[in-house]
Amino acid sequence: MIDKLKKIIFIISMIIITNENLVFSDSNISNNGGINFKRITIEDGLSQTTVEYIYQDSDGYMWFGTDDGLNKYDGINFEVYKYKGEDENSISGNIIVAIIEDNDGYIWVGSNDEGVNIIDRSNDKVYRLDKEGELNSLLTSTDITVINGYDNKIFIGTNNGINIIDKDKKEIIKYLESDSSFDSDKSKIREIYIDKDKLVWIGTRDGLYTMDENYKFSNLNDIFKDNNINDRVISSVYEDSDGEIWIGLSIDGGLVRYNKDTGKVINYTSNDKNGLSYNSVKDINGDSSGNIWIATNYGLNKFNKSENKFTQYTEKEGLSNNFIYGILFDEEENPWVSTNYGVSKYDINKEKFVNFSISDGLQGNEFNGYSYFKASDGEMFFGGISGLNSFYPKDYKEREIKEKVNISKVQINGKSINFDDVIKLGRENNSIQIQYFLADYRNVSKIKYYYKMEGIDDDWISAENMNYVSYNNLFAGEYEFQVVAINSYGDMGEVESIKIIKDPPIFMSKTAFAIYLIVIAFILYRRWNRVKILNKLVEQRTEQLNNKLVENKILYEQLINQEKRKNNYFINLSHELRTPLNVILSIEQLITVLNKKDNHIDKKKLNHYMEALRGNSKRLLKLINDIIDTAKIESGMYKLDMKDNDIVYLVEELALSMKDFIESKDIELIIDPEIEEKIIECDAGEIEKCIVNVLGNAAKFTEAGGRIEVIITEENGFVNIKVKDTGIGIDKKDMKSIFDRFGQAYNKKTEEFGGSGIGLSLTKQIIELHNGELLVNSELGKGSEFTMRLPEKQP
Structure with a gap:
């Protein structure tokens, strides 16, 4: 097997893949310092360009998971595994997201939504674990996210829990969403990491857990809670040489350092002085130091544990792009990173970046997360959106360029001149342009020039990659123009210079005296004209002040109108509160009087009184609850319980429950869903509240003999719930204010039908908390149509 591995490595090292064909490596010398990038694309046999995952098995073969199949690569040829319908000896799905080899040499392959496949290479068999009655019937989900393992234990993470396959005990242990350890986002596994003590670290979208060799779970979410860390979306887990655990958080939680022996937790964020460059972590790795x-x-960060200090590296320090996917180390401990604009190597000795892009042979400038791998012989692989690249970092040799900057062209007043070490300017020459270049053609865009004119400029001026500079209106005297360049590798060359001498003016000429007279006349004219200018400035300032007064008046009127709207709102609210309170008080007084007179209250009347008492109490309670909910939403304290619900069933059941109430008002209710079933993520209780508010509002403003329609449609990932009535409608001038509880129109109609305006305001806020929107279309006297637009999936 060792000989076979050596042979594969030898073949890989001799072959370089170009954009078109496979050619020998000496025919594809890179433009960037003599490193050979193999570019592997569809033309070379790769099944699809988007490479999601990279793995090397014990025989040295490389496995590439793409969005359209699994690829086995021996350095020359590809063997592609794809889904082939009824062929049971094919993989179950083509979007490959996880690959691992177990101790028996079986390749475990996880696919997106199609379960797990086990490839038996010795017998050329593929076991598809996606059928009822086979192994996958015991898995928690076919939506695989990550696979890892040790010894004879395989850990399979999914979007609905984790599965442990113990090959020694021949048993499967699963943890579902319904288990106490996992629920909601906690069951969506993003990371499975096995430390040196064989402790399994499980990162989810909402927390962190560990599992020992006896499958005992420990919930570590208290380390986030106790340290006020709200972000619990785990992106990566890493154990350093001291046994400390480093946890990367994906949203805005930064980096967490956890000592599993002492329980000590430190949270590093960009809010700290000299902390992280950004709080969204993609990958964590450590060097031998x-x-x-x-x-x-946003950038690469190095944390020195002995100094307890961060060093940030961004585009400002020479990084090719700030969005980084993965980190690999070469034999000299230099980090290589894949970004959204090529690959960057950081030379730790020279403290500079060397950047590689598509012009150096990369598959493209954009790479993918989780698609990076360092093989056992040191070869590095980075997968992107147009294939993948492999290379040996040890082959990189920087070629130094020591040439000076060449001053190639000089123009005086727009005309080119011949020049040597000294340039002489006549009295009439006052404009000079100097062009220069550095003979480094590997990556011209990365060259940076600096220049200064001794006698004018105190410090060096950065020209970036602009290779010319112009000076105008030079005074008489001697100058020295100096220019220096930093090449594409970040090395600064030697300074090149040239002298410039401008002849002095003739002070005593007639032309000079004429100029003096003109200047004096001009100064006198300016003084005479100054008063006029000042008067004009005063007029302009006066006009500005008047405009400001007008603006202040408008703002004052707007404030008055706002206060009026608030006053109308509280008047309307007082009506809503007073009506049920008056009914409750009247019933209480009536019953009290009857009791004092010892008059018997028959059961029918008592039931009537109690029903009125109950209905008005509920009305009062709903109004108060709406006020509280609105206050919670505005303060950011309102919480939603998002779950998968059949929105069609939810709307139909709720509408049917209100049917008797609506039809009792002699209003026809029509429920017309265009779809039979639709599962969306939402808080069912809150959506019910919205539907009740909108239906109740429609019933309130629709007169007897009218009609209310409830229509459900779907469109581009959204579900539309329309409530259309033939009621009084809304005036166009009031359309913008109906969702503003302070701006709610208060007039005879709203006073007649009742309503504080809180219901629609609360409904709009709840719908927007679901990342949806509440739309209205209405015409006065003809009715209104309210549309609740909800997304199928929450971001």
Whole structure:
């Protein structure tokens, strides 16, 4: 097997893949310092360009998971595994997200939504674990996210819990969403990491857990809670050489350092002085010196444990792009990172970046997360959106360029001149342009020039990659123009210079005296004209003040109108509160009087009184609850319980429950869903509240003999719930204010029908908390149509 592995490595090292064909490596010398990038694409046999996952088995073969099949690569040829319908000896799905080899040499392959496949290479068999009655019937989900393992234990993470396959005990242990350890987002596994003590670290979208060799779970979410860390979406877990655990958080939680022996927790964020460059962590890795390297959505970070200090690296320090996916280390401990604009190597000795892009042979400038791998012989693989690249970092040799900047062209007043070490300017020459270049053609865009004119500029001026500079209106005297360049590798060359001498003016000429007279006349004219200018400035300032007064008046009127709307709101609210209270008090007084007179209250009347008492109490309670809910939403304290619900069933059941109430008002209710079933993520209780508010509002403003229609449609990932009535409608001038509880129109109609305006305001706020929107279309006297637009999936 060792000989076979050596042979594969030898073949890989001799072959380089170009954009078109396979050619020998010496025919594809890179433009960037002599490194050979193999570019592997569809033309070379790769099944699909988007590479999601990379793995090397014990025989040295490389496995590439793509969005359209699994690829086995021996350095020359590809063997592609794809789903082939009824062929049971094919993989069950083509979107490959996880690959691992077990101790028996079986390849375990996880696919997106199609379960797990086990490839037996010795017998050329594929076991598809996606059928009832086979192993997958025992898995918690076919939506695989990550696979890892040790010894004879395989851990399969899904979007609905984790599964442990113990090959020694021949048993499967699963933890479902319904288990106490996992619920909701906690069951969506994003990371499975096995430390040196064989403790399994399980990162989810909402927390962190560990599992020992006896499958005992420990919930570590208290380390986040106790340290006020709200972000619990785990992106990566890493154990350093000291046994400390480093946890990357994906949203805005930054980096967590956890000592599993002492329980000590430190949270590093970008809010700290000299902290992380950004709080969204993509990858964590460590070098042999004990430094921790962190990839974020905005820059690369190195944490020195002995100094307890972060060093940030961004585009400002020479990084090719700030969005980083993965980190790999070469034999000299230099980190190589994949970004959204190529691959960057950081030379730790020279403290500079060397950047590689598509012009150097990369598959493209954009790479993918989780698609990076360092093989056993040191070869690095980075997968992107147009294939993948492999290379040996040890082959990289920087070629130094020591040439000076060349001053190639000089123009005086727009005309080119011949020049040597000294340039002489006549009295009439006052404009000079100097062009220069550095003979480094590997990546011209990365060259940076600096220049200064001795006698004018105190410091060096950065020209970036602009290779010319112009000076105008030079005074008489001697100058020295100096220019220096930093090449594409970040090395600064030697300074090139040229002298410039401008002849002095003739002070005593007639032309000079004429100029003096003109200047004096001009100064006198300016003084005479100054008063006029000042008067004009005063007029302009006066006009500005008047405009400001007008603006203040408008703002004052707007404030008055706002206060009026608030006053109308509280008047309307007082009506709503007073009506049920008056009914309750009247019933209480009536019953009290009857009791004092010892008059017997028959059961029918008592039931009537109690029904009125109950209905008005509920009305009062709903109004108060709406006020409280609105206050909670505005303060950010309102919480939603998002779950999968059949929105069609929910709306139909709720509408039917209100049918008797609506039809008792002699209003026809029509329920007309265009779809039979639709599962969306929502808080069922809150959506019910919205539907009740909108239906109740329609019933309130629709007169007897009218009609209310409830229509359900779907469109581009959204569900539309329309409530259409033939009621009084809404005036166009009031359309913008119906969802504003302070701006709710208060007039005879609203006073007649009742309503504080809280219901629609609360409904709009709840729908927007679901990332949806509440739309209204109405015409006065003809009715209204309210549309609750809800997304199928929450972001």
